[in-house]
Amino acid sequence: ESVVNKIAAGEIIVAPVNALKEMIENSIDAGATSIEILVKDGGLKVLQVTDNGSGINKSDLAILCQRFTTSKLTTFEDLSSIQTFGFRGEALASISHIARVTVTTKTKEDACAWRVSYSAGKMLGEAKPTAGKNGTVILVEDLFYNVNSRLRALRSPNEEFAKILECVGRYSINAAHVGFSCKKFGESQFALAVRASSNAKERIRSIFGRAVASELVEFKMPENMELGISAHGQVSNLNFVSKKAISPVLFINNRLVTCDPIRRALNQVYASFLAKGNKPFIFLSLKIRPDLVDVNVHPTKREVRFLHDDEIIEQLSSQLENTLSSVDT
Numbered sequence: 001e002s003v004v005n006k007i008a009a010g011e012i013i014v015a016p017v018n019a020l021k022e023m024i025e026n027s028i029d030a031g032a033t034s035i036e037i038l039v040k041d042g043g044l045k046v047l048q049v050t051d052n053g054s055g056i057n058k059s060d061l062a063i064l065c066q067r068f069t070t071s072k073l074t075t076f077e078d079l080s081s082i083q084t085f086g087f088r089g090e091a092l093a094s095i096s097h098i099a100r101v102t103v104t105t106k107t108k109e110d111a112c113a114w115r116v117s118y119s120a121g122k123m124l125g126e127a128k129p130t131a132g133k134n135g136t137v138i139l140v141e142d143l144f145y146n147v148n149s150r151l152r153a154l155r156s157p158n159e160e161f162a163k164i165l166e167c168v169g170r171y172s173i174n175a176a177h178v179g180f181s182c183k184k185f186g187e188s189q190f191a192l193a194v195r196a197s198s199n200a201k202e203r204i205r206s207i208f209g210r211a212v213a214s215e216l217v218e219f220k221m222p223e224n225m226e227l228g229i230s231a232h233g234q235v236s237n238l239n240f241v242s243k244k245a246i247s248p249v250l251f252i253n254n255r256l257v258t259c260d261p262i263r264r265a266l267n268q269v270y271a272s273f274l275a276k277g278n279k280p281f282i283f284l285s286l287k288i289r290p291d292l293v294d295v296n297v298h299p300t301k302r303e304v305r306f307l308h309d310d311e312i313i314e315q316l317s318s319q320l321e322n323t324l325s326s327v328d329t
């Protein structure tokens with residue numbers, strides 16, 4: 001209970017893509033190398049994520065959708081030692097309050113899969129044995145069925161689907177060891193499909209196109225022990241000519257985030273490039289020691305905060321400058 005009281009309260013899902021992001025992160029946390037996404041009506045009717053990760057123990061199913069239950073965090077002190085931030089045990093709980101959630105899951109020790117549905121944090125009946133592969137299928141149906149104000153505020157299904165697709169594409173760049181697919185319910189054609197065992201650059205090519213991918217330079221910042229950070233990525237070299245703005249693909253500890261101070265600092269490095277009207281593509285994956293990242297920022301706020309931000313951003317900028325100037329132009 002102390003964990004409950006110490007961690008910031010209520011996560012709010014405002015659009016299908018928010019729920020999807022949480023589900024993708026859970027699948028990656030569970031060690032999945034394959035994540036398949038199925039969407040109906042922009043995620044409002046159906047949002048289903050199938051992974052081949054660890055699965056969930058049957059004995060954990062009863063509390064799966066209870067708020068603040070997480071298998072990844074048991075005491076408040078763990079907050080400083082967890083490998084990634086965002087483990088609050090709020091995502092599935094929140095979703096179960098505003099949608100019908102059905103989980104089918106099988107660990108490799110289980111002889112069969114187990115299926116159970118949830119509403120408002122609680123299991124509906126007992127888990128039932130069923131056929132299934134190792135891993136987890138989370139089916140979210142009728143999102144916002146009981147929240148009319150949310151429904152009214154949403155964009156068209158196609159626009160919500162576009163947001164979903166963008167989110168999947170971005171995660172696929174950072175998690176290059178994971179195969180991703182995404183399609184609309186009832187369609188045979190995938191809107192997105194990338195194999196496991198490709199690399200970030202190949203992913204960027206398939207998501208953002210050949211032109212972007214052909215003018216990239218690898219970014220690498222070795223671990224800085226003092227600041228507790230390291231980073232890698234792919235960024236446009238100065239030969240890249242494009243007027244199309246793509247917001248930076250920025251990950252911190254494998255969570256897709258936005259960070260205005262970082263974005264501004266990187267744009268500074270590209271100042272002369274931007275002055276010609278060109279827009280760079282930036283993919284950066286930062287690892288920051290978990291105890292230096294502010295985990296208490298509200299989860300739906302993708303904007304993060306971290307200690308030593310000035311020094312860290314300074315390091316990133318000068319590394320980016322070096323990287324760009326080392327490329328033949």
Ligand code: ADP
Pocket residue numbers: 022026027030051053054055056064069070071072086087088089090091092093136
């Ligand atoms: P958190 O990720 O913060 O722990 P969530 O509400 O997102 O909280 O998930 C609650 C718990 O459900 C996780 O800690 C994990 O044990 C389990 N879980 C959720 N999704 C999956 C999945 N795809 N595979 C395995 N376990 C999962």
Ligand code: MG
Pocket residue numbers: 022025026086087088089091
């Ligand atoms: Mg989670």
